Amino acid sequence: MTDGRADATGGTEADYYRPETVAAACRRLxxxxxxxxxxxxxxxxxxxxxxxxVDADAFVDVSAIPELSGVAVADDRTSIGATTTYAxxxxxxxxxxxxxxxxxxxxxxxxxxxxxGTVGGAVAHGDPTFDLLAPLCALAAxxxxxxxxxRRRVPLGEFLVGHLRTDRRENELVTGVTFDRLDPERAxxxxxxxxxxxxxxxxxxxxxxxxxxxxAVERVRVACSAVADTPVRAHAVENDLVGGPATDAAxxxxxxxxxxxxxxxxxxxxxxxxxxxxxxxxxxxSLLSAVRRAGGSP
Amino acid sequence: xxxEGTETVPVERSxxxxxxTDPAVLTACVMxxxxxxxxxxxxxxGVIRQRITGIDVALDGEVRIEERERPEWLRFTGTGTDSRTxxxxxxxxxxxxxxxxxxxxxxxxxxxxxTGRLATMGSRVLxxxxxxxxxxxxxxxVDRVGARA
Ligand SMILES: Cc1cc2nc3c(=O)[nH]c(=O)nc-3n(C[C@H](O)[C@H](O)[C@H](O)COP(=O)(O)OP(=O)(O)OC[C@H]3O[C@@H](n4cnc5c(N)ncnc54)[C@H](O)[C@@H]3O)c2cc1C
Numbered sequence: 001m002t003d004g005r006a007d008a009t010g011g012t013e014a015d016y017y018r019p020e021t022v023a024a025a026c027r028r029l030x031x032x033x034x035x036x037x038x039x040x041x042x043x044x045x046x047x048x049x050x051x052x053x054v055d056a057d058a059f060v061d062v063s064a065i066p067e068l069s070g071v072a073v074a075d076d077r078t079s080i081g082a083t084t085t086y087a088x089x090x091x092x093x094x095x096x097x098x099x100x101x102x103x104x105x106x107x108x109x110x111x112x113x114x115x116x117g118t119v120g121g122a123v124a125h126g127d128p129t130f131d132l133l134a135p136l137c138a139l140a141a142x143x144x145x146x147x148x149x150x151r152r153r154v155p156l157g158e159f160l161v162g163h164l165r166t167d168r169r170e171n172e173l174v175t176g177v178t179f180d181r182l183d184p185e186r187a188x189x190x191x192x193x194x195x196x197x198x199x200x201x202x203x204x205x206x207x208x209x210x211x212x213x214x215x216a217v218e219r220v221r222v223a224c225s226a227v228a229d230t231p232v233r234a235h236a237v238e239n240d241l242v243g244g245p246a247t248d249a250a251x252x253x254x255x256x257x258x259x260x261x262x263x264x265x266x267x268x269x270x271x272x273x274x275x276x277x278x279x280x281x282x283x284x285x286s287l288l289s290a291v292r293r294a295g296g297s298p
Numbered sequence: 299x300x301x302e303g304t305e306t307v308p309v310e311r312s313x314x315x316x317x318x319t320d321p322a323v324l325t326a327c328v329m330x331x332x333x334x335x336x337x338x339x340x341x342x343x344g345v346i347r348q349r350i351t352g353i354d355v356a357l358d359g360e361v362r363i364e365e366r367e368r369p370e371w372l373r374f375t376g377t378g379t380d381s382r383t384x385x386x387x388x389x390x391x392x393x394x395x396x397x398x399x400x401x402x403x404x405x406x407x408x409x410x411x412x413t414g415r416l417a418t419m420g421s422r423v424l425x426x427x428x429x430x431x432x433x434x435x436x437x438x439x440v441d442r443v444g445a446r447a
Contacts, residue, residue, distance in 0.1 A: 051418055052383045053383060053415060053416070055382060163426040163430050164423070164426075229426055229430060265429060267425050268420075268422060269422065
């Protein structure tokens with residue numbers, strides 16, 4: 001059932017499949033026994049294929065599987081299908097309510113990447129510089145997976161096990177991400193990043209999710225991107241803030257503790273010391289913005 | 299790209315030396331290492347296969363001890379070639395062993411360069427990957443000694 005779109009994979013000899021159901025996609029992956037790659041938007045995968053850095057006998061394009069696309073908002077839980085693109089997510093109401101997602105979608109690369117790149121692709125690739133991962137981490141999202149034997153759900157923090165390493169098994173499909181709904185009256189979220197001009201990728205980023213109660217911080221989660229092997233929670237900052245007042249001063253003091261949970265390295269985007277300072281600044285900005293969106297004072 | 303670090307193993311210095319230079323230990327502690335064998339006293343051959351999301355690499359390689367001052371320090375070089383992508387990795391590693399009674403501190407200094415298609419991955423991606431490999435190797439070494447003790 002090859003449909004002859006070999007050109008889409010850079011002229012390789014590999015088979016190209018475009019199944020329409022999750023079960024059929026899983027079957028293809030299973031039959032290929034580790035020699036097939038999932039393709040969604042292709043924004044990360046295809047450049048690697050063209051450079052010869054990916055060795056596959058078959059590609060399973062998941063973009064025609066209706067079940068994987070779109071956003072579903074229920075009373076208490078929100079689910080984003082794997083093939084939902086950045087552009088689709090940015091246009092959805094959800095990106096107002098969980099504004100950190102809208103913030104992240106709007107800073108990703110250019111229009112082409114946003115029109116084609118998908119949530120599932122970002123999650124499955126597990127690059128800690130990808131902008132969507134820190135907001136999802138701060139929203140305490142889980143990843144949903146399917147394989148021929150069934151389905152499972154894994155917290156994102158456990159799914160991303162290392163730099164470009166995930167808990168996904170070879171014949172599993174990422175079907176989507178899901179997280180608990182926030183109280184629209186009292187919660188606010190934001191994502192802030194700084195990108196190097198040359199690469200356009202995040203040098204560091206920070207996402208904050210804050211729930212207020214009577215001017216105090218009832219719950220808070222902060223996650224940083226690009227400053228460790230995976231997106232990481234800034235637990236020290238969270239612990240400093242929770243239960244205290246949601247003031248600018250409290251946020252500024254707590255943000256100073258951002259470096260305690262991160263592990264940046266020197267690279268062309270900057271030194272580790274620079275990234276530690278930058279992370280603290282971005283954590284502060286994202287928290288202030290999240291508190292404001294939650295209806296707090298700043 | 300260069301990395302430095304230290305790790306402490308809970309054995310005396312001469313035992314630590316034997317560990318660092320044992321090919322069986324090397325195979326067990328390097329991520330994805332297969333069939334590392336000792337080709338001569340100072341030369342090891344083997345294959346390292348790694349699959350990180352998106353990229354497959356199989357380096358056919360050789361590790362050679364260039365200089366040694368048993369049991370204080372050694373310098374070795376590693377080369378790996380991936381014939382499929384026409385890439386090559388060169389590593390230059392110095393390990394200094396400092397005895398601290400029943401324990402030994404291993405201080406390492408690693409310099410790695412890539413050429414060929416792998417080099418086009420950019421140091422942003424490769425740096426973290428290489429560092430993770432170096433750290434995992436030394437952590438595995440410590441775990442292995444811990445499990446035996
Ligand atoms: C020029 C450029 C600039 C960019 N700038 C940014 C930026 O500023 N910020 C940012 O965050 N990102 C950036 N990106 C990366 C972009 O976010 C990712 O390419 C995109 O999110 C990956 O999604 P995709 O659908 O294109 O994935 P693909 O390329 O199709 O796939 C990526 C990987 O995930 C696997 N995969 C995909 N979908 C699934 C699934 N459902 N189940 C299992 N495995 C799957 C594939 O096998 C592959 O290994 C940039 C990319 C480009 C090309």
